[in-house]
Amino acid sequence: MTPADAAELLTLCAAFDRRTIGESDARAWAYALRDIPLDDDTRDAVADHYGRTEAWITPAHVRKIRTGLRTQRIETAHPVYDGHPDESSVEFTERRRAQLTAAADGTLPSRTIGQALDAAPPRAVLALAASIGRSVHDEPRPYVAPETRAAIRKTLPGRRAALVELAVACPNEQCRAAVRRLCKSSRDVELRTGVHGARRDAYATTYATCPECGSGPSEPCTSAEPHPARIRAVREVEAA
Incomplete structure (x- = not known):
């Protein structure tokens, strides 16, 4: 985050808490959030904070809430990486990190664990599939021998x-x-x-x-x- 980004973020904060903003404030916030970009998740962190409390927001609040939003997306996406037989450990790390980032950004849709693992259909569905093609006039077998x-x-x-x-x-x-x-x-x-x-x-x-x-x-x-x-x-x- 640059001082200009921090000034824009502080302007959003001021809309809630009426704080005054100076150049030193922007530089301090930019340094505290130097590894955090000014994106929708960062702005949502400010809005979520003031939707729950009247206390002034700090860079620590922004970082914590933003991380929570992105972690929740990863948990609901259930990202599973199968890997490639010929990839190196560095390639695996880079690809896995890219997958998690995509999930955190929301580009990987939410899905169940079964969908993520490409699990087999439920037993009831398999039972119905097995009956396809069988004549309805076939004599059913007894349920108790x-x-x-x-x-x-x-x-x-x-x-x-x-x-x-x-x-x-x-x-x-x-x-x-x-x-x-x-x-x-x-x-x-x-x-x-x-x-x-x-x-x-x-x-x-x-x-x-x-x-x-x-x-x-x-x-x-x-x-x-x-x-x-x-x-x-x-x-x-x-x-x-």
């Missing part, structure tokens, strides 16, 4: 055969029934005709493939809870 369903039923007492969810422990905080044990209500009464919703979801996640997101047995759905289609699928198979 018949042999798996038979093995589960054999582990349960005869009077509890319908409650296949007993094959998993109940994750309900107030119940925590072990495998093959009936769920209990808040009054410590056994539930003989059903199980807690959390246990139903756990059973579907453990043994069924989700028709909505493609998650396989023991793989959680892409949502926070199992998709309703997964719950319906496991119920339809058990009713068959």
Whole structure:
């Protein structure tokens, strides 16, 4: 920053704090900010400062706020440099520095980490892509293999055969029934005709493939809870 640049910046400051500006002020600010250019980020630093406080701004404030603005752009751009096989360490440093500068200047757009890493599409998208070209009349495969369903039923007492969810422990905080044990209500009464919703979801996640997101047995759905289609699928198979 030159004294002329500093004088222009101080004129902007004076619009907020009514300070008087002299040649010595411009020279002092130019020396304190000698490695900082007079650009939009520097001007924005002054405006941001006076948008938050009435205290007089100093060169230290300008430097700190300007650095914060540029650092935020770098963080949102997630710059990733893959490098070149034949480049030297000096070339790597120069190119990486140029990339970070571009991100700080805003010429590198904001993007997610996945976009920056060119990550593969989500599992649900891959599942949809895999179904392209398959006839809609194809017989869908069962979400719970018949042999798996038979093995589960054999582990349960005869009077509890319908409650296949007993094959998993109940994750309900107030119940925590072990495998093959009936769920209990808040009054410590056994539930003989059903199980807690959390246990139903756990059973579907453990043994069924989700028709909505493609998650396989023991793989959680892409949502926070199992998709309703997964719950319906496991119920339809058990009713068959």
